[in-house]
Amino acid sequence: MRRPFVSVEGIARRFPGVGGGAPQTVFENLWFGIEEGEFVCLIGHSGCGKTTVLNILAGLDAASDGAVVVAGREIDGPSLDRAVIFQSHALLPWLSAEANIAFAIRSRHPRWPRAQVAEECRRWIELVGLSAAAEKKPAQLSGGMKQRVGIARALAVRPKILLMDEPFSALDALTRGALQEEVNRIVAETRLTAFMITHDVDEAILLADRILLMTNGPHAKIAEVVVNTLPRPRTRHDVHHLPGYYALRNHIIDFLVDRSRLLAATMPKGWDPRSVPEVRPAVAA
Amino acid sequence: MRASRPFASLALAALLFALFVGAWQLSSSTGAGGGAAVDPEYAALVGAAAAAGGQTPFPSPVQIGGRILEHLADPFYVRGTNDQGIGVQLAYSLGRVLSGFLLAAAVAVPLGFIIGMSPLLYGALNPFIQVLRPISPLAWMPLALYTIKDSAISSIFVIFICSIWPMLLNTAFGVASVRKEWLNVARTLECGPVRTAFRVILPAAAPTIMTGMRISIGIAWLVIVAAEMLVGGTGIGYFVWNQWNNLSLADIVTAILVIGLVGMVLDQLLAIATRAVSYQD
Numbered sequence: 185m186r187r188p189f190v191s192v193e194g195i196a197r198r199f200p201g202v203g204g205g206a207p208q209t210v211f212e213n214l215w216f217g218i219e220e221g222e223f224v225c226l227i228g229h230s231g232c233g234k235t236t237v238l239n240i241l242a243g244l245d246a247a248s249d250g251a252v253v254v255a256g257r258e259i260d261g262p263s264l265d266r267a268v269i270f271q272s273h274a275l276l277p278w279l280s281a282e283a284n285i286a287f288a289i290r291s292r293h294p295r296w297p298r299a300q301v302a303e304e305c306r307r308w309i310e311l312v313g314l315s316a317a318a319e320k321k322p323a324q325l326s327g328g329m330k331q332r333v334g335i336a337r338a339l340a341v342r343p344k345i346l347l348m349d350e351p352f353s354a355l356d357a358l359t360r361g362a363l364q365e366e367v368n369r370i371v372a373e374t375r376l377t378a379f380m381i382t383h384d385v386d387e388a389i390l391l392a393d394r395i396l397l398m399t400n401g402p403h404a405k406i407a408e409v410v411v412n413t414l415p416r417p418r419t420r421h422d423v424h425h426l427p428g429y430y431a432l433r434n435h436i437i438d439f440l441v442d443r444s445r446l447l448a449a450t451m452p453k454g455w456d457p458r459s460v461p462e463v464r465p466a467v468a469a
Numbered sequence: 470m471r472a473s474r475p476f477a478s479l480a481l482a483a484l485l486f487a488l489f490v491g492a493w494q495l496s497s498s499t500g501a502g503g504g505a506a507v508d509p510e511y512a513a514l515v516g517a518a519a520a521a522g523g524q525t526p527f528p529s530p531v532q533i534g535g536r537i538l539e540h541l542a543d544p545f546y547v548r549g550t551n552d553q554g555i556g557v558q559l560a561y562s563l564g565r566v567l568s569g570f571l572l573a574a575a576v577a578v579p580l581g582f583i584i585g586m587s588p589l590l591y592g593a594l595n596p597f598i599q600v601l602r603p604i605s606p607l608a609w610m611p612l613a614l615y616t617i618k619d620s621a622i623s624s625i626f627v628i629f630i631c632s633i634w635p636m637l638l639n640t641a642f643g644v645a646s647v648r649k650e651w652l653n654v655a656r657t658l659e660c661g662p663v664r665t666a667f668r669v670i671l672p673a674a675a676p677t678i679m680t681g682m683r684i685s686i687g688i689a690w691l692v693i694v695a696a697e698m699l700v701g702g703t704g705i706g707y708f709v710w711n712q713w714n715n716l717s718l719a720d721i722v723t724a725i726l727v728i729g730l731v732g733m734v735l736d737q738l739l740a741i742a743t744r745a746v747s748y749q750d
Binding site for chain 2: 242243244261262263264266267268270272274276277278279287288291292321323341
């Protein structure tokens with residue numbers, strides 16, 4: 185069997201039961217793949233273990249069962265090849281924006297001379313449009329600027345895979361839109377493989393090639409894979425005018441409103457966790 | 470809290486000080502004078518006040534001011550073991566405090582780091598810390614004198630033992646409460662344990678560690694006076710005790726003021742250092 189670039193194979197996460205009771209299963213038997221250069225979003229309600237899935241992919245958390253195979257090798261911890269953009273930006277508050285990025289660059293290239301690190305650092309700061317604020321500490325930056333630093337820090341190590349945990353959920357709508365476009369552009373330019381967790385249906389449709397729909401926890405499962413057939417390049421300005429956009433959007437919202445709860449109780453007959461059905465609502469429309 | 474009107478506060482402080490000193494001066498000048506006639510030879514032998522059957526009068530602010538000026542004019546004289554300038558005595562005390570404090574820091578910070586990182590070690594060492602911490606540092610003095618057999622090193626040991634606990638506990642607390650997400654950043658960047666310790670955990674815990682150091686140096690400066698009164702020889706604490714034996718109250722008041730001022734300077738230095746490493750989250 186051919187394995188995709190990132191292959192999630194039957195992972196589960198269980199927490200020990202309270203007071204020695206039966207272990208609590210957040211999710212189990214999760215199978216999915218991400219092809220090289222593909223952008224995959226995971227959508228589901230709070231508490232279904234989305235962040236845990238991302239942490240397992242990042243190597244920050246270990247699966248109770250199953251394995252994650254990247255480029256043919258099972259992962260057993262964090263790696264510079266799998267960068268994470270954290271929901272809370274997670275910048276080191278005692279370092280300036282520039283120093284936060286330099287810290288990441290030096291992790292990738294410990295032998296680089298100071299001037300080369302500074303040069304590379306400037307490049308990334310310019311790319312995310314922060315040249316005027318490079319010397320500022322995170323506390324002096326706005327939420328959007330902090331997340332720009334977080335994005336630059338993740339990209340500066342030149343990872344193979346970019347993992348994003350609701351990176352824009354704490355931002356106002358305007359800033360969120362601008363950053364979505366930027367991530368869209370950078371990921372397309374660098375042909376990065378990307379995996380993103382989100383609550384935001386429009387964000388998922390704008391960015392993702394495929395959208396994984398997760399049922400409510402406990403015992404959360406991936407019920408469906410929605411293939412985004414809308415043509416690229418997509419921008420915030422025109423994506424909602426594309427034919428099929430609303431069929432796609434309505435399908436996902438219907439899932440979040442009703443089916444995520446109904447499916448959590450009973451999956452349809454013939455549903456196979458190893459090959460989750462793919463749907464193309466935008467084509468059917 | 471920072472005063473909203475610093476000049477008004479300063480003026481009020483000056484006024485309060487002037488009122489206090491003025492009242493003191495007034496009360497000490499009215500109490501003097503008069504007294505029965507005494508044999509001048511007897512008076513010369515035991516001192517005028519004692520010969521009159523009274524007590525040594527408490528010095529007036531003017532007398533103390535004069536004594537302070539005398540000390541300031543020549544702080545570093547040495548005229549024998551029991552007659553040394555107040556600057557020399559202060560230097561002895563500061564030397565003991567700083568060596569005891571630095572030794573304590575050299576032990577407490579690395580140990581606190583390990584305890585903070587390992588809940589197992591924290592649990593294992595916590596009972597010892599909780600029993601040892603409330604012991605008055607002076608209670609260790611006899612044991613120190615018996616084992617070390619040197620009074621100067623014994624007082625350094627007493628400073629060491631009293632300043633180690635706040636630094637140890639604050640370091641352990643600071644290290645244990647480093648935010649999980651910062652550690653996760655270090656992990657995703659494949660930072661080794663040494664780089665994580667020095668570039669992430671240490672800067673994150675530095676404000677808490679420095680606060681522990683500030684508490685420690687305050688306690689050390691309190692304890693050194695008592696320790697030096699006990700072991701004698703040199704130091705500002707011994708100076709106070711020596712002047713008590715001389716019944717030289719002006720010198721004692723001078724020393725008290727100097728102890729307060731030096732304590733404040735030590736505290737402010739650590740406060741500046743704490744501000745230098747603190748960050749806004």
